[in-house]
Structures are given as structure tokens and as C-alpha cells.
Amino acid sequence: MDLIKNKASGTKVDEGKQPAHEQVYQTLRSQIMYGELVPGQPVTIQGLTDSLGVGMTPVREAIRRLISDGALVFQGNRRVSVPLLSNADVEQMIFARISIESELSRRATSAMKPADIDRLERIDQRLDQTITDGDVSGYLRLNHQFHETLYAYAHAPILNDLAERLWLRFGPSLRVVCGRFGTHSLPDRHKDIIAALRAQDAEKVAKATAQDIEQGMELMSDALIRA
């Protein structure tokens, strides 16, 4: 009786102790974060109830959460869609990301032991592989994982939450950039970050993080102008 026919997206929504609305949220969140939904694409409740095989209440709750996250936008007449970023939006995000995420990096530095830094480096190596392979989906996932892993050591849940919120907002647009330019032109200050972590130089870590963010976001800004 638990068998739920899953239509499109390969993520199953059955099995697990978690309530359905939580699972729907995580599924959609992941799809948005890693650019499986195109900016501007409309999102309908009934479409999701069909494709995910759950009732409308869990879907509605998940959508409300995502709207609150800024991962989806309410288009006025009861329509919901994936956000399209303006240049002004990107500019504000650059400021906010640098402010918050540099601080997260700074705080993470002293908490990281050599083994932790090794773990981060292994993620970065896998990340390099996705770049040479031109694997956009893999790149988006591992790039996020790199930053997420680093920031976790800051033990600052509120700052982390603010950062996550920003990542959700630019996820779909970042995917578009990668689709346009490929993965080869993508920035990677991760080597600098790792080196500075090894040197226990918090300011250098923060600086390298800021540069990584700025490069990535400005690439996105450039791509938006052309779109």
C-alpha cells in the first residue's frame, strides 16, 4: 500500500519517518537549489500533487515555506514561479553573501582540525573532476557542499540560515550561467581557502571566500545582462 507511482523526477517520495510535507519541501528545495527548475518557470500545486503522488496540503505547505525562503515567488494572481533575478538583486546578494559568508569562513578557521581540512580538500578534488567533465549538476552540488561543509564549522546557525537562504535564491540562475558558459570558466578560489585554513589565517580565509563569491556572482551578473 506504500507503493507510490513516481512519475517524472527520480526522487521518490515514499518511505521514511519524515512527514510528507517535509519530504516535499526537501525535494523541491533540492530541485530549485541545483537548478532543475528554470527561472521564470511556473509552479502549480496541482501539477506537484500529480507528479509527487501526495495530496495538496503537504504541497501547499512546502510551497509556502519555499516562498518564505525566497526560493519561489508569488506572482500576484495566485501564480507561483521560480524567481528571475535582476541585476539589482545580484548586486545586493554579492554584498550580503560577502558579509555573511566571509564571517562564517572566518569563524570556521579556528574550529577546523587538519583532518577536517583534508575532508574539505577531498570535496574540492571531486569538484575539480566535475569541472573537467563539464558536469554541471555535479558542480552545483559539490560547490554547495564545499561551502556548506566549511560554514558548518563556524557553529553559527543563524548566520548559516541567512547564507542558505541566499543560496536558494540564486540557485536557479547559477544553473543558467553554467548552461551558457560551461563549467570551465567557473571561479575556484577553493585552493586559496584551503591553503589559508592550513595556515590558520582567518583573515586570509575570509578574503579568499569573498573573492570566490565575488567572481561567481559577477559571472552571473554578466550572464543576466545578456539574457
Added chain:
Amino acid sequence: MDLIKNKASGTKVDEGKQPAHEQVYQTLRSQIMYGELVPGQPVTIQGLTDSLGVGMTPVREAIRRLISDGALVFQGNRRVSVPLLSNADVEQMIFARISIESELSRRATSAMKPADIDRLERIDQRLDQTITDGDVSGYLRLNHQFHETLYAYAHAPILNDLAERLWLRFGPSLRVVCGRFGTHSLPDRHKDIIAALRAQDAEKVAKATAQDIEQGMELMSDALIRA
């Protein structure tokens, strides 16, 4: 933006315009922001359906949004409550608020015309009245209105959104501080902000904003230690 056409007769307020879940959200948000709910207080769905007179679906959606906002917290076993802040939380909020809101102030400076600054000053005068009256609720509302009005001139919706999110989080705890110490010891760098705005000195505006934030938040931090 669509203009709403007025019905010719009876200008009775059209409450049915907004969907119920939106109204529930706004009601709860206001109650949380202005401290009508005590930190740690449990929030139940059924209690709200009874007291607000709506079905559970709108209530559920509103609660999910507020959890995503950080205005409510999910306590694991299906329990939802108003957040209790730790000292670490407050410390992170001080950093985030100063980063974001100083920048909002900085950006607002050049956009404000003398008449706009007058409007801000009138809000501050009413705020002073609430302080001398010991009117805690009025203080919380007008203090928020002062900052909200100022930040609106920055025309930076994403930064604004981050700031609002932070205000929602500390709202209930701020109320507790006021209840403990009264309104007389509350910080007010608003005069400095207004003076700097008149001088068109963006850096001074940002600095005064940072001081206003820091004083208020550290008062809160002190109160939390004793609690």
C-alpha cells in the same frame, strides 16, 4: 500592479479580499514581532483554528511560513513554539544586523529628501512619547516603523528581507527585555541618525545605525543572562 476598483456603494472594508492564510500569517507575524507571544510559549494548530475562526489548512500554511522565517521553531515532536534565544544567537544577530542594516542605512541616505527625513523625525517623536509613557507595545511598533521606514529608501528588497527576518527572530525576546527594564533605559541613537541624514553623511548614518543596534541588542543579551 492592478488597481482595485471601488464598489460605488457602501465603503465597508473588504476583508474577504486577501486569502485567509495570508491574514492568519499577518496576524501571527504581528503578534510575534511585537511580543504578544512569550518566548517558549507553545503554539498549537487547533488552538489557533478555534481562536481565529478559520480552518486548519490556512493555519498550517501560516505556521510553516513563520517557521521558515525563524519566527517560530519546530520542537521536534510535532510541537511548535516561540523561540528562546541563546547568547550565541544574539551575538550572531548583532553581527548580521549591523552588517545588513548599516548598509541599508547607508544606501537610504542619498535617496531621502528633506520631507522624507521630516517624516522619519515625526515617527521618532511619537516614539519618544511611548518611552516617557512606558508604553512598551507602542515602543516596539514605532521603533520597528522607524527602521522599516528608513530602510525602505534603500530600495534593496533582498537586504530588507534579510533584515525583516532578523527582526522577527528577536521580537519576542525584545519584549521581555522591555518588560524587565521598562522603556526608560532603551537606546535611542535615532537623533544621531536623523542629524546625519540631514547632513547627507552616509557613513555617519551607517555608524549611528550600528550603534543603535549594538546598544539595543546588548541590552537584550544582558537580560538573557539573568533569565
Added chain:
DNA sequence: CAGCAAAAAATTTGATCATATTGTGATTGG
């Protein structure tokens, strides 16, 4: 008669509610 525009019907989607089901905490008997 053709083409455009406006109006009306139909379909799609969203909002709300009532109800069934499931899981959690409390209580009471062993």
C-alpha cells in the same frame, strides 16, 4: 464573405473545509 473584437462558456487552478488516519504523550493497572 472575411477578419477582428468582444462576450460567454469551459477548463484549469487555487482556497478552504470536513473527515479519516496516524503518531505522541499521558494514565493507569500490573
Added chain:
DNA sequence: CCAATCACAATATGATCAAATTTTTTGCTG
């Protein structure tokens, strides 16, 4: 003190109603 049971609150579904968009029909003009 532990465990089986009970009561209640939360989760989830489908039905129902309302709103909006799309499609079809109709009427008018050139």
C-alpha cells in the same frame, strides 16, 4: 517501575467552492 491502553493533537486526503485563464462562439464592420 514498566507496559498496555487511552485520549488528543497533528497529518493527510478528497470534496467542494471560487477565481482566473483559455477557448469558443457570436456579432459587427469593411
